[in-house]
């Protein structure tokens with residue numbers, strides 16, 4: 001089963017692919033950083049057992065450096081995950097109807113995946129009682145900044161104007177919630193991710209920094225889960241025999257071949273040797289999960305879609321779709337759960353067929369699927385009503 005039905009990735013990913021000689025796992029790239037493509041070196045950097053790199057994840061990076069302290073990062077990550085988990089429990093029965101309503105008889109991807117996730121998680125992103133204009137703002141942020149290639153769909157002046165309206169609206173909501181939280185004298189149960197960020201952060205933290213953490217949640221949920229769903233649907237539709245595979249294998253294999261988080265940035269904390277290359281704190285390390293996940297010494301038929309490989313469990317440590325070590329994704333369990341539920345519905349209730357215009361993956365900070373159309377026809381029975 002060939003994943004080569006997807007055109008090779010372009011841009012920076014194509015460059016790193018071309019530079020990887022399959023012998024040297026770490027090298028100085030023409031992209032201006034040091035690329036890490038080998039599982040051992042990737043584990044050393046991400047696991048950071050010997051404090052080899054400055055501690056941080058991309059999630060909490062902001063325009064000043066890093067949102068902190070670490071205790072607030074951990075508290076916010078956990079509270080966000082727990083809130084989403086409770087929401088998924090409460091709304092699981094909605095999923096078959098949502099798939100029927102939003103994806104059948106056909107839909108344009110990858111946007112369809114992002115918009116389905118937005119719809120399903122809408123109330124945890126922003127509580128229904130939040131001001132209506134703020135709901136519109138969040139939807140507009142998704143349209144203008146989260147969807148694949150969204151930035152190219154709007155002119156720079158219109159993006160600037162939008163930022164000037166959207167960010168103050170979010171800052172105002174954060175400030176209002178902080179005041180309310182202060183007057184109640186302590187955190188209560190969060191109703192949405194705005195509450196999570198406000199409740200978990202230091203009272204002295206800048207409101208603008210809180211907005212950036214909230215936006216990270218928006219990208220992680222609507223963006224990353226939506227793109228990962230898009231890849232799973234694309235692979236299901238281009239490999240019709242795979243519908244019989246366990247949904248969890250399809251999701252894992254989709255995240256192996258096309259890791260949405262495909263490049264992790266890190267800075268060495270001192271001069272050191274890494275996989276045969278000498279690096280210093282002036283270097284930017286780029287751990288490339290895409291290349292780790294297709295490393296020929298660690299994966300059989302690395303470029304092929306073989307969901308059955310997961311029947312034997314995780315082959316070895318050459319798999320890091322959610323990062324590794326202290327900064328491993330706080331939302332991995334909820335993301336995988338939603339993906340598996342959706343893929344289970346799609347492969348049980350529907351036949352998925354995919355057509356696309358020949359474009360390749362959309363490579364930005366996230367690795368998004370190419371544009372494609374997925375047609376859903378019922379597998380028999382009455383989809384959406386179970």
Ligand code: HEM
Nearest residue numbers: 057058059077080081220224261322323327329330331335
């Ligand atoms: C398919 C969906 C997702 C993917 C592929 C993904 C991937 C990742 C990766 C690779 C990291 C580590 C980044 C680094 O080390 O630089 C990360 C961190 C993080 N993710 Fe996710 N993520 C997803 C969904 C979510 C969701 C739904 C949440 C909501 C709770 C979430 C919350 C976080 C947080 C809070 C961190 C920072 C962890 C820390 O530094 O302590 N992610 N994610």
